[in-house]
Amino acid sequence: MTSDRSQTTALTNIGTLITNDPTLGDGRLGIRHDAGVVFADGVVSWVGGSADTPSADVGHDLGGRAVLPGFVESHSHLVFAGDRAEEFASRMAGERYGAGGIRTTIEATRRATDEQLRANMMRLADESLRSGSTTLEIKTGYGQSTEHELRCATIAGAATSEVTLLAAHVPPPEYAGRVDDYVRMVVDEMIGVCAPHAKWIDVFCERGAFDRDQAHAVLSAGIAAGLKPRVHGNQLQAGPGVQLAVELGAASVDHVTHVTRADIDALAGSSTVATLLPGADFSTRSTYPDARALLDAGVTVALGADCNPGTSYTTSLPFCIAIAVRDLHMTPDEAVWAATAGGALALQRSDVGTLAIGSRADAIALAAPSHLHLAYRPGVALVDHVWRSGDLEYTSVKDQGSQR
């Protein structure tokens, strides 16, 4: 459902508009009511009152709906085969989550054809778009050999420019008991082969995966190959992940479920974003991260859905916003900001996550009058329009815009 990029589009009769630009409206979210927006050449060209909206080639009367920047999904693992529904059921019956479950998916992913991996990824990328995510990061990490990580990175590149080489997720079965040998192979061989197909380098720094020195070696080799670092850290217990991320100037450290006061202080004094993944804590029945302590210390917080077959088989940032408000005690404004502008900072992107003049025209409309409904109506598919670069890419509403 794409349109000609040279067409202009006017959105009118917006009940609540979130711009994330304080110069355009109230507070940090830059909120306006009874608003209008115009998209031209794939970017936002005008924001103001609905009645003053300039005419455009295509018009959408949004009937009082809320309009937000598209969500920026900064953490997903969409290149995999199989599922782990039985593992989930065992966890709900009392089993603890351990990093070892990842090996089940590595085996299934290695057995799958490129076409099977691509089709599964595209299905999930489409699901993510329909729940409002207009920017999507995708990690490798279920290959864990040079051949299979290269395959996964190439496949991910068909869906996004935000490809992360999760070179060290868990040591694969053929390296059992030889973690340092695996790290040496990643550093000496895998990164050089895969780096041209990725933008980011990532490591799972956790007991049962990679320790501080191993994670440092992988991230440093990635940086030397031109990749930018991000880290999976402090998911299952307190550990060195957060401090390592800050030390290396990582864009983001993700999970951050178990942190010390020193970790919070280090994050607060850095530009590293803390990306919270409450879907993973929900589906592993873990404690939730202390979002209030992070926010109150001044840490920049993002929210991601972390879609993967092990810990969080959801693409829905609206679901994560609802958990963040209900269980992490974030305000609805903080949660919406974290899933939009926060995600953009976690990917070091200045063109998305806001609806400022010149921002990429990535926006969503909700079947609701305000963003509060994302938390107030959990589990309801509220996103009913999705524009990406000014094109209406998804709508569940029959009136798809009137030509002028």
Ligand SMILES: N=CN[C@@H](CCC(=O)O)C(=O)O
């Ligand atoms: N924690 C590490 N990686 C994934 C889980 C991967 C899996 O269990 O398959 C995550 O972000 O939650």
Ligand SMILES: [Zn+2]
């Ligand atoms: Zn992850």
